[in-house]
Every structure is written in C-alpha cells, then in structure tokens.
Amino acid sequence: MKLRNLFTDDSAVSPVIGVILMVAITVILAAVIGSFVLNLGGSLQNTAPQATVDFQYNQSGTLTPDGNVTVIHQSGDQLENSSINVVGSETGGYAEDRYQTDNSPYTAGDTILIGGYTSGETIRLVWEDPESGSSSTIARSNAPN
Incomplete structure (x- = not known):
C-alpha cells in the first residue's frame, strides 16, 4: 500500500456521512411529528401574571x-x-x-x-x-x- 493512495482515496467518506445525515433527519422528523400527534405541547398552562x-x-x-x-x-x-x-x-x-x-x-x-x-x-x-x-x-x- 502506497502512502500517496491513502491520502487521495476518499470514496468511503461521502456514503457514511450521507447515511448519518439521513438517520439524523429521520429521528428529528419523527420527534416533531410525534409531538404533534400526541399533543405533548398542548398541555402547557398559562403562567400567572406578575x-x-x-x-x-x-x-x-x-x-x-x-x-x-x-x-x-x-x-x-x-x-x-x-x-x-x-x-x-x-x-x-x-x-x-x-x-x-x-x-x-x-x-x-x-x-x-x-x-x-x-x-x-x-x-x-x-x-x-x-x-x-x-x-x-x-x-x-x-x-x-
């Protein structure tokens, strides 16, 4: 294995980063949709005036x-x-x-x-x-x- 080939070969980096981004986007979307469906934000009460x-x-x-x-x-x-x-x-x-x-x-x-x-x-x-x-x-x- 030549050292020069190690620095110029970056074929595996792009697919790994793409998969990580897709998983992160999926998790964020699931959390937002789940909070709307389960109405988790609707149970907040008004705070008393000061x-x-x-x-x-x-x-x-x-x-x-x-x-x-x-x-x-x-x-x-x-x-x-x-x-x-x-x-x-x-x-x-x-x-x-x-x-x-x-x-x-x-x-x-x-x-x-x-x-x-x-x-x-x-x-x-x-x-x-x-x-x-x-x-x-x-x-x-x-x-x-």
Whole structure:
C-alpha cells in the first residue's frame, strides 16, 4: 500500500456521512411529528401574571364599621378583572369572594376597596386562569391586630 493512495482515496467518506445525515433527519422528523400527534405541547398552562400590590388598612372604615382594605396595584402586569378576586381567610378556611371588579383591566395605580376584615386575617389577591381554572395568589397581606 502506497502512502500517496491513502491520502487521495476518499470514496468511503461521502456514503457514511450521507447515511448519518439521513438517520439524523429521520429521528428529528419523527420527534416533531410525534409531538404533534400526541399533543405533548398542548398541555402547557398559562403562567400567572406578575404584579406588585400594596394593601392599606383603615381601621375606621367607610364601608363597614370594622374597617376596610384598599388593594393598590403598584406595578407589573395588567390583570383582567374577570380573572381576579380578593379573598380573606377566616377560621382556617377561605371566605367567599368579597369583591368582583368591573370590566376595565386592573393596572398600575388602580385600587380595589373592600370592607369587613378581622384582626390577623390573611387577605389575598387571587388570579384564576380562564382556560384551565387553576388559580395563583398574586399578593397576600395579614390584617393588623
């Protein structure tokens, strides 16, 4: 065997690379088609919006004699009013929704005024995903004692 023939003979390189590329393309196509057929990407859920919210407590309330809470949207994502509720915890469970806002979006600078909280109660701003029905707490605060 001559050394010169070894460097000039490249007849086996092209078919091997071609087979490797064909196998790689076939595997990628099978994965993409399989994910569409099995709907693997369709089970993703919406992520909860991010917002900074401030809770201000007024113990001599204008809505109720027990006091009221003002929930102020400071910054962050716009929240659709049909998807948010302000709820409070009472005796270990969650009270029913205390406030359902109107149809305009809840954006920075907007306020929600609710009345009737108890000392030490946890007040939460809850977002519910309209598509899946799952919920996330955007912000929470404990009422003063």
